[in-house]
Amino acid sequence: MLSEFDLIKQYFVRPARAAKAQLGIGDDCALLGLAPGRSFAISSDMLVEGRHFFAGEDPYRLGHKSLAVNLSDLAAMGAQPAGFTLALALPAADRDWLAGFSAGLFALADAHDCELIGGDTTKGPLNICITVFGEVAQGQALRRDAAQPGDDIWVSGTLGDARLALAGLRGEVALAPEAQQLAGTRLHLPTPRVALGRLLAERGLARAAIDISDGLVGDLGHILERSGVGATIDIDALPAGPALAMSPAAQDVTLRRACTAAGGDDYELCFTAAPAQRAAILAAGAACGTPVTRVGRIDASPGLQLTDGQGAPLELRLAGFDHFGTGK
């Protein structure tokens, strides 16, 4: 039988590396220092089986996604990943599952030089809770409350494929296997936009930012509320993901708009910036290989107005995801 301590030792304690932590796994606490003039950005996300992922989800993908959603929060602050803790409730200590999960987790962690510094393992219904720590220079963090009227609204990458994949899995749309596969990569192996977030913060290009986990409309709504502003979004300017673009089912404009404007799980960044920064923002996107698209503007008067490609107002009911509401 695999004990709790053996489990941690075999799957989560790794050979000595160039450690950022002054003290890592194996004590009551980890110890982490911070250079003068910098702050820690800290975020926690909890993933529950049947809620955030299907029962029986591939453990490699789950390891990746569990960390990705947290790194995405760091990206949205413009912070550089430093380390994370992992608390894990498992129904059983299954070696295959643990090997897959830790491989997916560490592949992404290593790509971002983000060190596992501690955590907890216990028996229970499958639950993965990661708390991530990043560093950001004081005053440079991209906050939700910093949008100003006249700002452009931008999104990184493409939107809608993660929601399309979910629709396919649920049988809400009929997708060709290649489209399901392509879209599924976005749903299961999201790419946190860490490099873009850092450039936007370090170069002082963006004002407010948020990551799109619950859908653009809902997440942008948090920026609007915290900044006391409104916005107009050209819904047909939203950059659709490749699976959405290629799929016959997505020629239905209502489905396409629902996926790009309100689909969750894309983990792109939505950010606002002064119009004077347009060229510099395009350059930052190019520098880190992440396309950026201008999709609207911040208004002084409250409310989110959606328009079509011709600028005509649309009335759409597109709610963000609410874990205790009726959901989408």
Add this chain to the structure above:
Amino acid sequence: MLSEFDLIKQYFVRPARAAKAQLGIGDDCALLGLAPGRSFAISSDMLVEGRHFFAGEDPYRLGHKSLAVNLSDLAAMGAQPAGFTLALALPAADRDWLAGFSAGLFALADAHDCELIGGDTTKGPLNICITVFGEVAQGQALRRDAAQPGDDIWVSGTLGDARLALAGLRGEVALAPEAQQLAGTRLHLPTPRVALGRLLAERGLARAAIDISDGLVGDLGHILERSGVGATIDIDALPAGPALAMSPAAQDVTLRRACTAAGGDDYELCFTAAPAQRAAILAAGAACGTPVTRVGRIDASPGLQLTDGQGAPLELRLAGFDHFGTGK
């Protein structure tokens, strides 16, 4: 229906206080700074219904205990609490439960000036994951790997009452209602020894330390392993809790020893220190109102030897708690 955002706003966002965080709840990340020469001590604990607490546990006590076990990890490093994140999976958004849980949580948090800076809420089997942040001067943290041969071994407070309460609840022993009540306070409302841990670290009195969550024998074993030393413990010198001391059932020496030496959930500190520090350690205990008792010594040769009050070696099978093993 109570939405996720309303739930957070009503029960977890509090009126502005003298905040330690540069940015608290409501953004992608919280921001926390650190004074020069200091480090963050970081620990995560996950509590699962049916594993760490009984189904239907009183929510006030659960709020208290969820934070207490984390503060106890800070205490064992000698760190000063600064803030924490809370990730919460709930089967339903029950107002009475949330009111009780948040009241218990914040009563303890306020007593230690430890601020809730962020987190996550979702639907799922009840699971509470807290990550806590404390501050400690660089080089002063009480690590598990610092014990030296010849050190005294000390424990704070008293041991065994939490395990006795569990034995009573499980029907393993028959306890009078007053004894069950008294012991239950230790099980359900543990007191993290934050002030003692800080004094031991700041005054440079202790070398190694750990908090006793899984039983003294198992937890001290971690210090021995990490420090590459052994120890001798006088099992009859272990300070028994008041319920254990008063209960007729605990006149059974085997039960008493099992509770004090291997009972979990007491959240006392076990620490090692040079014999030259004895008077200063007693003074530190007195200064913060926490009794401290010398119970053994660190040996150069590996292994943990238990002796009785007369110094005769005992052969006891007392395992620490293992979440994936057979348990105790």
